Amino acid sequence: MTVSSTEEQVLAESSAIIGQAPLQAVLFDVDGTLCDSDPLHYYAFREMLLEIGFNGGKPIDEDFFIRNIGGRHNDDIAAVLFPDDIPRGLKLTEDxxxxxxxxxxxxxxxxxxxxKLKQWIEDRGLKRAAVTNAPRENAELMISMLGLSDFFQAVILGSECKHAKPHPEPYLKALEVLDASKEHTIIFEDSVSGIKAGVAAGMPVIGLTTRNPEDLLMQAKPAMLIKNYADPKLWAALEELDKKSARD
Incomplete structure (x- = not known):
């Protein structure tokens, strides 16, 4: 049977994912990965920073948000925005x-x-956790509004670890809580910070191009980039993963 160049490319991109067969667990970031929440974060930061005259009274643009705020823990954001007055930065992020x-x-x-992906995971009885740098109140609100409260078996917060993303600790903690192996787990992420955390934890990361530029995400070395969970590239990879699992 002849394999087309497109099929060869998909197989090459998804080799790290297929290599996780038989799959045990799937880990998800929350913001920008389960839902397109970054525009709401950007709007809130832009308006609040504008109100206090940050950046000389000029509103921050999306590029500033992507490079300095998106995917980061609030402690890190506060340090970026107000390096000389961290308490002020923390109060702003809280508001x-x-x-x-x-x-x-x-x-x-x-x-x-x-x-559709949720159903695929449930049909195979895979373990699953949400791993996020978001505050618990935010994470639980988003997960609840998406109808996923009963889907996730654990919610791991960066603030409840010694180190938040981009450190691998939150993802390693998720493996420990789920009793899953990094050799049989995949991660879905949308930010440079999150992808770096997953890669450092030793697992293949599927990056979503929800808002962040592809070239920026690729610097963090994801196994594959997809547009969303309906992307044919994802389902081709999952089909091959199923085939390998059946063979093994």
Whole structure:
């Protein structure tokens, strides 16, 4: 049978994912990975920073948000925004989270194809956890609004680990809680910080190009980039993973 160049490319990109067969667990980031929440975070940060005259009274742009804020823990964000006054930065991020929760409660939508993937995971009895740098109140709100409270068997927070992402500790803690092996687990992430954490933890990471530029994400070395969970590249990889699992 002749294999097309497209099929060869998909197999090459998904080799690290297929190599995790038989799969035991799937780990997900939350913001930007389960739902397209970054525009809400960006809006909240932009408005609150503008109100206090940050950046000379000029609103931050999306590039600034992507490179300095997106995917980071609030402690790190505070240090970036107010390196000389961390308490002020932490207070701002706390107020911003309250604004985000109000926005999210009104306009939060799942990433395309998420529920199809959820069904695929449930059908195979795989373990699953959410691993996030978001505050618990935010994470639980988003997971609940997406109808995933009963889906996740654990929610691991960066703030409840000694180190948050991009350190691998949150993902390693998820493996420990789920009693899963890194040799049989895959991760879904959307940020440079998150992808770096997953890769450092020794697992293949499937990156979503929800908001962050592909070239930026590729610097973190994901196994594959997909547009969303309906992406044919993802399902081709999962089909091959199933085949290998059946053979093994």
């Amino acid at each position: 911003k989270e309250a604004m985000f929760r109000k926005l999210a409660s009104e306009q939060l939508a799942a990433i395309d194809g998420l529920y």
